[in-house]
Amino acid sequence: MSRLPWLTGLLAVGCLGVGAAPGLGAALLWDRQAIWAGEPWRLVTGLLVHLSPGHLGWDLLVLALAGSAAELRSRPRYAAALALTALATGPLLLALHPDLARFGGSSGLATAAACLLAFEAVRAGGAGRALGLAALGLVAAKLAAEWAAGAPLLVADAPFRPVPSAHLVGAVAAAAAHLLPRRPAVSAVG
Amino acid sequence: MTRHAARRAVPVLLVPALLALAGCGELLRSLSRSEQVRQSSSVVQFLYPDKQERVEPSIPTLTLPMTVGVAFVPETAGARRVGGGLTEKDKAELAERVGRQFREYPFVKSIEFIPPAYLRPGGSFTNLDQLRTMYGVDAIALLSYDQVQHTDEGLLSLTYWTLVGAYLFKGEKNDTSTLMDAAVYDIASRKLLFRAPGTSHVKGTSTPVNLSEQLRKDSITGFEQGADQLVANLKAELERFRARVKESPQEYVVAHRSGYSGGGSLGPADALLAVALAGAAWRWGRRGRRE
Numbered sequence: 001m002s003r004l005p006w007l008t009g010l011l012a013v014g015c016l017g018v019g020a021a022p023g024l025g026a027a028l029l030w031d032r033q034a035i036w037a038g039e040p041w042r043l044v045t046g047l048l049v050h051l052s053p054g055h056l057g058w059d060l061l062v063l064a065l066a067g068s069a070a071e072l073r074s075r076p077r078y079a080a081a082l083a084l085t086a087l088a089t090g091p092l093l094l095a096l097h098p099d100l101a102r103f104g105g106s107s108g109l110a111t112a113a114a115c116l117l118a119f120e121a122v123r124a125g126g127a128g129r130a131l132g133l134a135a136l137g138l139v140a141a142k143l144a145a146e147w148a149a150g151a152p153l154l155v156a157d158a159p160f161r162p163v164p165s166a167h168l169v170g171a172v173a174a175a176a177a178h179l180l181p182r183r184p185a186v187s188a189v190g
Numbered sequence: 191m192t193r194h195a196a197r198r199a200v201p202v203l204l205v206p207a208l209l210a211l212a213g214c215g216e217l218l219r220s221l222s223r224s225e226q227v228r229q230s231s232s233v234v235q236f237l238y239p240d241k242q243e244r245v246e247p248s249i250p251t252l253t254l255p256m257t258v259g260v261a262f263v264p265e266t267a268g269a270r271r272v273g274g275g276l277t278e279k280d281k282a283e284l285a286e287r288v289g290r291q292f293r294e295y296p297f298v299k300s301i302e303f304i305p306p307a308y309l310r311p312g313g314s315f316t317n318l319d320q321l322r323t324m325y326g327v328d329a330i331a332l333l334s335y336d337q338v339q340h341t342d343e344g345l346l347s348l349t350y351w352t353l354v355g356a357y358l359f360k361g362e363k364n365d366t367s368t369l370m371d372a373a374v375y376d377i378a379s380r381k382l383l384f385r386a387p388g389t390s391h392v393k394g395t396s397t398p399v400n401l402s403e404q405l406r407k408d409s410i411t412g413f414e415q416g417a418d419q420l421v422a423n424l425k426a427e428l429e430r431f432r433a434r435v436k437e438s439p440q441e442y443v444v445a446h447r448s449g450y451s452g453g454g455s456l457g458p459a460d461a462l463l464a465v466a467l468a469g470a471a472w473r474w475g476r477r478g479r480r481e
Contacts, residue, residue: 051451058456062456062464066467066468068468069468070471073474107455117467118467121470132467135463135467
């Protein structure tokens, strides 16, 4: 398996490229009216579009850090978590948030990567277990707080309403990917 | 010449001499002639026509996403146009440029361009309330302008006496000063949210024959340059306003309506968590614990 996190690199380049071309962003953004008008690709591509420079910066940083580590640990599980997040987020937002007109951001993907690492840490046991549980607890607490407050936490430049559902989808996708069957360990027989 | 002939010659010679003097006087007057033309509109006159009436603004509730209207206030009574000045087409183009600045932001749902005919001179906030009902606008960017054109005659104007000179030599010195202003009001609270100016100064020359044409061109150039500066300043003022809203929650109430833009939000704490998890994963990798 390649030692470079190329999948994460590809995602990062995609987000940056869309950020550099506002016209492209407008064509890919999750937009309720446009989706119903016959542009279904926005259900998935909306995760590459960010609504402010701060939004892009922080999402990309977390995705790069957690995504690289998760990909190097297990690319198949990481890819599964990303795919589940990308495919499930758009339709779920359509169904669960009828008041939402537009949505964007890769934080769901970043959350999936971070949660996948946390699940792996819990499985690893020892000190890693405590770290994993603490991380999962923090994610859950942040989700609950954002839901209650209706405003982004700890983000200075946020001209949008937070949608914690996107992070929840990422966390659930990570859990599902974590539960995928594992290859049995190969032992050397002397 | 006999004395009688000389006496008869004096009145005959006096007439052309007086005419020449009159001509010189007229020439001197024309050399010092200066003309000024002004066309303007005023947000203050539109919103506060009755100087006695007091309008107290209240704390604005900014319900996001907002619908923003863009409109030119009516021209001031007595304003003179120079060959047309700012036409309705020019106003529409400038309103479109201003509207584009607002469209970039996710907290603006839509822009409504309001025809100038819908704003009455001295219409005040009552007029704005009507527009709010008609168009559903929450805030409105009121555009106004003040343009003054001076024309003086320079030394080259002496050539006009040759008649041909009036067609060939640009003895008219034109000066066009333009001030444009965009004032954004929250209609319900009557509060001025922010404003942005744009100025320009166009100098030019022309012959007396094509003076009005040149003044018209200078007028248009003055408005275009003023509009360029106004749009640049508007962008900066919009950013400052956004920062003010975040820093002064007691001065502005922000509410959200359905149809808003949403996004996942991550920040420094999430990045730290990612660093911790990535560090732990790296340690596992070093210990060779892989699937």
